[in-house]
Amino acid sequence: xxxxxxxxxxxxxxxxxxxxxxxxxxxxxxxxxxxxxxxxxxxxxxxxxxxxxxxxxxxxxxxxxxxxxxxxxxxxxxxxxxxxxxxxxxxxxxxxxxxxxxxxxxxxxxxxxxxxxxxxxxxxxxxxxxxxxxxxxxxxxxxxxxxxxxxxxxxxxxxxxxxxxxxxxxxxxxxxxxxxxxxxxxxxxxxxxxxxxxxxxxxxxxxxxxxxxxxxxxxxxxxxxxxxxxxxxxxxxxxxxxxxxxxxxxxxxxxxxxxxxxxxxxxxxxxxxxxxxxxxxxxxxxxxxxxxxxxxxxxxxxxxxxxxxxxxxxxxxxxxxxxxxxxxxxxxxxxxxxxxxxxxxxxxxxxxxxxxxxxxxxxxxxxxxxxxxxxxxxxxxxxxxxxxxxxxxxxxxxxxxxxxxxxxxxx
Numbered sequence: 001x002x003x004x005x006x007x008x009x010x011x012x013x014x015x016x017x018x019x020x021x022x023x024x025x026x027x028x029x030x031x032x033x034x035x036x037x038x039x040x041x042x043x044x045x046x047x048x049x050x051x052x053x054x055x056x057x058x059x060x061x062x063x064x065x066x067x068x069x070x071x072x073x074x075x076x077x078x079x080x081x082x083x084x085x086x087x088x089x090x091x092x093x094x095x096x097x098x099x100x101x102x103x104x105x106x107x108x109x110x111x112x113x114x115x116x117x118x119x120x121x122x123x124x125x126x127x128x129x130x131x132x133x134x135x136x137x138x139x140x141x142x143x144x145x146x147x148x149x150x151x152x153x154x155x156x157x158x159x160x161x162x163x164x165x166x167x168x169x170x171x172x173x174x175x176x177x178x179x180x181x182x183x184x185x186x187x188x189x190x191x192x193x194x195x196x197x198x199x200x201x202x203x204x205x206x207x208x209x210x211x212x213x214x215x216x217x218x219x220x221x222x223x224x225x226x227x228x229x230x231x232x233x234x235x236x237x238x239x240x241x242x243x244x245x246x247x248x249x250x251x252x253x254x255x256x257x258x259x260x261x262x263x264x265x266x267x268x269x270x271x272x273x274x275x276x277x278x279x280x281x282x283x284x285x286x287x288x289x290x291x292x293x294x295x296x297x298x299x300x301x302x303x304x305x306x307x308x309x310x311x312x313x314x315x316x317x318x319x320x321x322x323x324x325x326x327x328x329x330x331x332x333x334x335x336x337x338x339x340x341x342x343x344x345x346x347x348x349x350x351x352x353x354x355x356x357x358x359x360x361x362x363x364x365x366x367x368x369x370x371x372x373x374x375x376x377x378x379x380x381x382x383x384x385x386x387x388x389x390x391x392x393x394x395x396x397x398x399x400x401x402x403x404x405x406x407x408x409x410x411x
Contacts, residue, residue: 029047113177280394
């Protein structure tokens with residue numbers, strides 16, 4: 001088959017592209033901007049068109065066009081595919097098709113999905129179950145990829161709730177890490193978030209397995225905490241979820257504990273780097289929700305209780321910042337961090353509205369926090385400010401789901 005993916009640079013779509021490639025299909029794609037992900041896809045032999053999407057990228061001989069959920073119906077490539085009567089699917093629809101062909105383990109939840117998916121995948125791999133994996137981050141053990149091609153009929157996926165995407169999936173095992181006030185630009189209310197998760201869990205067959213409400217009271221929690229390399233209570237809970245899935249699939253605990261003890265974390269999830277500049281410890285983290293920020297701060301203080309800790313935070317999406325404004329304020333007011341720099345909000349293509357964008361800013365957020373240790377700086381001024389003021393041996397947390405991770409590379 002010849003398959004084209006619109007928005008191929010997305011973390012989910014790019015993994016699906018690699019799946020199609022692994023099955024011998026001819027794969028092409030397009031994205032608005034070049035990134036580490038698109039560059040990796042090109043190295044693997046996928047032709048990627050970078051820049052404004054054009055109808056000429058769509059040829060009549062394509063068998064399938066898959067598009068990111070962010071792609072609108074007026075997209076030139078999407079319109080051309082429809083004109084040529086080529087089969088089109090959104091990413092959730094295409095992934096949903098795969099879940100029907102495999103014994104699928106789907107990991108959902110507001111926070112911890114990527115880490116839990118990676119943990120489960122590594123346990124099943126070490127157990128010889130050879131799963132295919134589609135995850136929303138890069139995993140070191142998968143050659144720094146967000147995809148693993150397996151030969152068994154087990155598929156492990158990260159199942160996002162945005163746009164109720166996960167309702168397209170047909171899993172045999174469901175993990176719900178937690179349910180929180182997230183994606184309110186789509187759901188509007190927390191009640192709607194909970195309803196969507198309830199519909200998802202109701203899809204489970206009678207012989208399936210549901211893992212949810214995992215707590216630190218679990219009798220194996222102490223052992224898990226002692227063996228994990230990644231810090232934080234939230235990671236203990238993630239690992240306990242992986243343990244429950246492994247037990248349902250009859251993986252011996254010995255194998256599970258060994259795999260979890262070797263798990264070194266994933267891309268932008270408390271990813272630690274050492275810097276030659278002033279001997280800084282750099283932590284790159286994807287956290288962008290108030291509760292994720294709290295969890296990361298707690299993990300930082302758990303690992304570095306006495307060090308001076310700086311954090312540069314880039315809010316992700318104006319709508320999220322607007323809907324959770326008071327929660328962000330409370331989180332930063334209570335943070336046990338020495339210096340917090342808030343920088344400009346990262347816009348998410350196709351998911352912003354001018355009315356909200358004009359109402360909200362990082363400057364307003366910093367002003368509302370009203371704490372001497374919390375300031376606003378435009379992104380272009382941050383590198384020089386930090387380099388000029390941070391001290392030798394300090395810890396620098398670079399946090400957010402946008403392009404702020406590039407700042408970590410500058411140190």
